[in-house]
Amino acid sequence: MSIPPPPSVAGRPVVLLRPAPQRTDRIFTPGALRLLHDRFTVVDLADDPSDEAFDAALPDAFAIIGQPDLPAGRLARAPRLRALLNVEGNFYPNVDYETCFRRGVHVLGCGPAYAQAVAEYALALALDLARGISREDRAFRAGRERYVSDGNADAVLLRGSDIGLVGFGNLGRALHPLLAPFRPTLRVYDPWLPPGALREYGVLPASLDETLARSRFVFVLATVTDDSRRLLGARELGLLPDGARLILVSRAPVVDFPALLSRVGDGRLLAAIDVWPEEPVAAEDPVRGLEGLVLSAHRAGGVPEAFHAVGDMVVDDLTLVASGLPPARMQAAARELVGRYRNRPVT
Template sequence: MSSSTSQDSTADDRPLVILQPAPQRSERIFTASARMELESSFRVVDLEDDDDPASFEAALPEAFAIIGQPELPAARLARATRLRAICNVEGNFFPNVDYPAAFARGIHVLGCGPAYAQAVAEFALGLALDLCRGISREDRAFRSGTERYVSAGNTDAILLRGARVGLIGYGNLGRALRPLLDAFDVDLRVYDPWLPDRALADWGLVPASLEELLRRSQVVFMLATVTADSEHLLGAGELAMLSDNARLVLVSRAAVVDYDALWAEQVAGRILAGVDVWPLEPVPADDPYRRLDNLVFSGHRAGGIPQAFQQIGDMVVDDLRQLARGLPPVRMQAAAPELVGRYRNRPVT
């Protein structure tokens, strides 16, 4: 435990916070100033390098908050009589928490997904621009001595400005991407079955069915999270709806797309894709996707940049301070009782 935990709790009435952030490291998500703020406001039991369950159990009855993703079944939560918040700092809501038990107790289960949204949105825009103009493809050609000059390398190029664009999903990622696309004056449609059409219209968006979006869009951004309903949301039938030379940008979760069907469309040369997430990571050395020239590859890099990681620590400190003052959290994403059971997330390695 850290030195701050050795203080007698009767002499220090600051709320107690358990820090066990694996797979994150605390120095990655907390800047020096954020860590100082955390420790000035709370008694921090630092269990980052302490795997002994007894240490966690000893701190649990007094814990005001837990930072991390430990297993928290109902029996464990029952012993945490002062617990007010569980701060997931990995990025996904996992089945490590008995959510009904937490909600029944008024415990806030918070996720750090919003910290990644801007980074992912900018990366998604970069992939779209690459797919529209063949930037990395022609760079590869140059390095192999087969580059093409002037119009010869632009036969399939399109402008993003004014393009027909579709967003599948309008959560954190979609809301971060939309203002970036506004600068390109795109003809935008949105499909999100979790949002009423009138809500999308209130935000100045044009709602569309999945089929309409796929058939009309030149550029499609797959931004949906994975749930029992959205696994293979883009299967063979849906991908076949895409027009020839459509561009698909996939930056959310691999399970929302049927990669065998995507391979078939790409090997036929019908669509271009920029892909950041893969069913198996690292991608195997002999994976046939490596042979595709109409693919822009990325190794799950869209969100995990230093600025995004450091924002997590700031969000945690801000929201724990809010809760300690008797106010609701405002920066992290709260797990919704109606939705959290639908997620099919898996840890990012």
């Protein structure tokens, strides 16, 4: 199809800025925001985020920064659109992706910006589970500290351990080099990657059952699809060796929470959880008093450096696209996969 050139003001393509639930000042440093305004005509919809204001600006839009609803009818009112840049972190089923692909619109996500932060946090959680750091901190504060070896009866080393990764996308690939100094045996289950691709990273491709049954530590890093919902149910969790450590930092629906908490409550498993089926977790939820858990309030990726990386990626990739080049920093939506995601917005 014939695509009209992007409209501009003083030679600058029009970019609609509607980043909610993100905030402009959270994801853009002053310097990055200045570059965005220098290179583009920015229509900032923060003061009027209404659908009416958004629709009125659509016909001139070269790019959209945000994740608004974009069904086919709405996309038809944006004939000049070249890029949709999701700055929340998930591809939602609120966009007619097929229309975007057919029209050559770049659909980009900011997931890579969070990968390093989540990976470092996941490693920290694993070390906590290995050595009981936060548990013994609580005991010390309560006057129940145990000195020297008395507090180490269940301590294990990460070094040389069998470690399993469930999922090897942005998070798994960021975590992989952080684990390398511990010289683990690293097994990976990811049905979206062929064994040869995994071997190129120096990991062992494995089935889900093998990954779970042979791992002392398991990192759950998978996204949510219809196929991965409750991927780790009672049967799968039952494959874990007694005393195994599970670290959940991707999406809560991947795990059957009642089954997970039951196994933790029975003392067969230790777990660190950063994502929950319902957030915030209810004040009376018994999980708050369950021994064997390290609790975290969905904070693995949300550090200022990661948020600022989002803004830098947006400016860089918009500049490339406006120059007729492909984006290089954000994650491009895969036509074969984007319709499968079932992630929910992070509030």
